[in-house]
Amino acid sequence: MAETIMRPKENRLLALLPENEYSAVAAHLEPCATPRGFIIVEAGAAIEHVYFPCSGIGSVINVSSEGNRVEAGLFGRDGFAPTAAAVDAPLSILEVAVQVPGFSYRLPQTKLWDLMQTQPMFANLLHKSTHVLAIQAGFTALSNAVHEIDERLARWILMCHDRIDGDELALTHEFIALMLAVRRPSVTTALHLLEGDRFIRSLRGLVIIRDRAGLEEFASDAYGKAEEEYERLLGPLRKSPR
Structure with a gap:
């Protein structure tokens, strides 16, 4: 333990x-x-x-x-x-x-x-974090409305990657489908597309990020605004610079 x-x-x-x-x-x-x-x-x-x-x-x-x-x-x-x-x-x-x-x-x-x-700084940080999460939720709603599934998936993978060490995400197709509110075959197709562009490698229960810069470019305006606001208010989101 x-x-x-x-x-x-x-x-x-x-x-x-x-x-x-x-x-x-x-x-x-x-x-x-x-x-x-x-x-x-x-x-x-x-x-x-x-x-x-x-x-x-x-x-x-x-x-x-x-x-x-x-x-x-x-x-x-x-x-x-x-x-x-x-x-x-x-x-x-x-x-x-x-x-x-x-x-x-x-x-x-x-x-x-x-x-x-x-503790005023503690309260201030919690309020800033809440604000950023609200912005993230707003852009999730926007992305769900206007972006294709592969772009939404690219955004979601990037957001997960922001919050881990390394480049491996232990995620199943079923779970991704649940989180994105799409059918599992749609997730499988989108993963194959991102893999075909060499942005990721998709294995059973595992997604490996191979080209983060390419993934960000592919996600386009689906990703970035909430992350920019986090960094403006609270500092770097990832441990290492993007």
Whole structure:
């Protein structure tokens, strides 16, 4: 277990805190593994804890009354979830779940709100992160409306790549189809197209990024605005420059 524990400052927001505020927040952090499929909060459920990932990727998912599901946004070590906690909302309208396993630190919801009242930089960073996720969700809606599936997939792969070390994403066709709200054969076709252009390599349960610059060019205006806003407000999104 000790080998899996990461430092809280692997989370970008926690790393940006001044030392006095970091100490105040860190005193209440609880380490926890976040396996694939782990539900941070169900849609309509009370928010009990707020998670600050150090690794892995989570999805913010819209769930309709008839059970239809589509991803509205994703996050990793760049942010926290659920963002509704930052406005002291008692319930989460959206489901938040882990899609790539990792490691996080969590705070009780009540303690998060207390800390936001006494630690101004902490509150400021949470508000900025919430703002960026809202922009990301807006561009997800735009992309779903105007871009082809292969462009949407390129955007989604880039967003996942922003939040991991290395170039390998452990993702199945079924899961990608669920997140993009398309049929699995459409995902398979789009992956083959991106692979044919040598942007990625697609294996069973694994996507390997081979040419990030080419993937960004292919994604065109489907990708970049939310990422630019993150970097303007919070600094580099990836550990190494894009």
